[in-house]
């Protein structure tokens with residue numbers, strides 16, 4: 001592909017991304033599946049450009065509005081070539097020449113746009129904070145409150161390309177073996193700083209270069225997500241529930257921690273995600289887990305299995321604000337249910353899942369949210385309503401996890417930990433229910 005054809009192909013991809021409500025990685029996978037002729041190098045270049053556009057969407061939109069130009073994927077691309085790549089209008093015009101596979105020639109309005117953007121950069125002193133920081137309006141106040149003076153730094157960190165983290169499946173291989181294999185392939189892989197099972201690759205790469213994914217030796221999992229699973233501290237032989245298992249990211253980590261012994265139940269209300277979870281368990285050689293589809297968080301199964309589990313993980317549906325660095329498009333999709341309804345759902349899920357915990361057992365509440373309403377406040381409300389539970393501080397919950405600042409809760413952010421944003425609280429049910437409970 002020549003560079004003009006790459007621009008047009010990226011424009012087609014961006015148009016697909018903006019047309020659907022599906023997450024960007026799902027859209028890119030189906031885009032490339034139906035265009036197998038695009039080689040690895042072109043794919044890499046296109047994804048880099050696509051993600052740069054998505055990370056600058058509010059600022060590009062601001063410039064287009066300022067110059068009175070309608071916002072569209074093509075206009076965003078044109079603006080980025082000038083503001084982000086520092087090209088000149090004539091350089092851009094040369095590639096938008098209507099040749100085969102190249103973008104259509106520039107209209108007069110587009111030529112005027114390029115002239116208006118000339119000699120500017122992406123930032124402008126008149127940009128409001130929400131635009132400069134690429135923060136949706138609904139999240140400005142809660143995130144500002146959460147981070148105080150570090151708000152701008154945290155938002156800037158969500159706009160940097162994330163590393164690619166892998167979790168080694170200890171049932172299939174050791175971290176040292178996998179690292180050696182990756183180095184042999186010429187990849188700059190290194191052990192993660194906090195997770196004992198993690199490997200970090202500094203950049204996005206074609207997953208076809210990671211054969212261990214097919215054999216179940218490795219899984220793609222952010223280091224923060226690995227730490228949440230480790231905090232559950234599930235032991236071989238125990239009975240464990242992953243209440244919001246989804247497609248099984250943490251289920252797989254828990255089943256492996258249990259060394260294929262004991263019993264793990266992966267629940268969810270979403271059947272297709274659970275199917276994917278079951279497939280991944282099989283591929284990873286993990287057979288101590290079953291999946292269970294729930295009708296709702298108060299499914300009869302929960303009542304029947306009351307007090308039956310040593311560990312229960314609630315990886316609750318949340319605003320996903322902690323994943324903005326990895327999914328730059330996610331920030332522009334407000335929580336489907338609305339934040340208030342989401343918080344109410346989390347509280348119902350937590351209350352119901354807590355019933356599964358046996359005396360002396362532990363409940364781990366986690367989100368990939370940066371918002372206190374979904375995290376600390378949610379836990380405080382739960383504790384007020386459930387005096388049989390107490391907080392287990394990090395050092396006690398996972399004494400082997402060195403490197404974490406001692407605190408009550410796990411609270412990871414892209415700026416401070418170079419992971420996705422994650423929150424987790426470990427709560428223990430008293431050995432005997434108090435008289436009053």
Ligand SMILES: C[S@@+](CC[C@H](N)C(=O)[O-])C[C@H]1O[C@@H](n2cnc3c(N)ncnc32)[C@H](O)[C@@H]1O
Nearest residue numbers: 244245246248249250268269270297315316317
């Ligand atoms: C954050 S995702 C889980 C991600 C998963 N644990 C992982 O590590 O890959 C939250 C999950 O909660 C599920 N969920 C939503 N409402 C639920 C409910 N009422 N009861 C149980 N699970 C629910 C969603 O279907 C979704 O899969």
